[in-house]
Amino acid sequence: MYEEFLDFAVGVAREAGAIQLDAFRSGDLGVETKSNLYDVVTRVDKECEALIARRIAERFPGHALLGEEGGERGAAGSRWHWVVDPLDGTTNYSQGLPVFTVSIALQQDGETVVGVVYAPYLDELYTAVKGQGAWLASRGLQPRRIRVTRKESLGAAVLATGFPYDKDVNPDNNCDNVARILPRIRGLRRMGSAAYDLCAVAAGWIDGFWELALHVWDICAGELIVSEAGGVVEPLRPDRGVSILAGCPELVAEMRRYLR
Numbered sequence: 114m115y116e117e118f119l120d121f122a123v124g125v126a127r128e129a130g131a132i133q134l135d136a137f138r139s140g141d142l143g144v145e146t147k148s149n150l151y152d153v154v155t156r157v158d159k160e161c162e163a164l165i166a167r168r169i170a171e172r173f174p175g176h177a178l179l180g181e182e183g184g185e186r187g188a189a190g191s192r193w194h195w196v197v198d199p200l201d202g203t204t205n206y207s208q209g210l211p212v213f214t215v216s217i218a219l220q221q222d223g224e225t226v227v228g229v230v231y232a233p234y235l236d237e238l239y240t241a242v243k244g245q246g247a248w249l250a251s252r253g254l255q256p257r258r259i260r261v262t263r264k265e266s267l268g269a270a271v272l273a274t275g276f277p278y279d280k281d282v283n284p285d286n287n288c289d290n291v292a293r294i295l296p297r298i299r300g301l302r303r304m305g306s307a308a309y310d311l312c313a314v315a316a317g318w319i320d321g322f323w324e325l326a327l328h329v330w331d332i333c334a335g336e337l338i339v340s341e342a343g344g345v346v347e348p349l350r351p352d353r354g355v356s357i358l359a360g361c362p363e364l365v366a367e368m369r370r371y372l373r
């Protein structure tokens with residue numbers, strides 16, 4: 114029933130990804146700062162969101178949309194709500210680093226039913242439809258089913274995290290968590306795109322992920338992809354925006370002992 118939406122979202126994500134690849138490492142990114150010096154946006158973020166919003170409005174004029182760059186728009190009160198991060202990993206993108214993604218999710222009556230995360234430089238397309246598993250299509254191969262790892266102990270686990278943009282003014286900036294958990298894990302990565310981090314959990318490239326002070330557009334698609342891959346995405350704490358832990362349930366329980 115959701116196939117039409119999935120195919121649409123994949124097509125639009127690929128279109129946005131093509132725009133990103135076209136300008137990548139070009140020196141013509143129009144980099145500006147947003148909330149502070151550390152929070153950047155490029156003309157490509159804005160172009161990609163404009164494209165995605167236009168495509169949604171053309172095809173589904175009765176739907177609503179939340180996009181990072183343009184906020185809420187479309188048909189207010191619709192039961193269909195798209196949640197879009199047009200370019201997740203803008204710091205990487207603006208530096209010429211290859212981990213960046215387009216993240217598109219669709220919610221029906223508040224429940225996420227379709228999730229698409231596309232990493233154009235890596236040529237990795239992660240998708241999920243509620244109840245139908247999580248899938249990776251890459252390098253021209255047929256999509257294949259992905260699953261989270263089942264590691265239960267931190268000592269064998271490679272985790273990823275990220276750091277909030279207000280890290281300079283808010284001492285609650287995840288450094289304490291890193292200090293507590295780092296000695297106990299096999300490795301820690303800071304890949305720079307929360308949507309990609311979640312997909313990497315879903316595919317088993319990493320075992321777990323946590324981050325504070327994210328936004329719904331960073332995680333909406335990735336959360337469904339993790340849960341359809343047999344993992345869990347749980348709230349870490351209520352007082353720091355969207356703060357989450359992800360992985361298999363046993364590992365998430367272990368991570369909780371050192372993270373807050």
Ligand code: IPD
Nearest residue numbers: 200201202203275276305306307
């Ligand atoms: C950011 C990335 C990053 C995370 C930040 C996000 P943006 O999104 O997901 O990995 O650490 O918290 O804001 O700004 O590149 O869309």
Ligand code: CA
Nearest residue numbers: 198201202331
């Ligand atoms: Ca983001």
Ligand code: CA
Nearest residue numbers: 181198200201
């Ligand atoms: Ca973004």
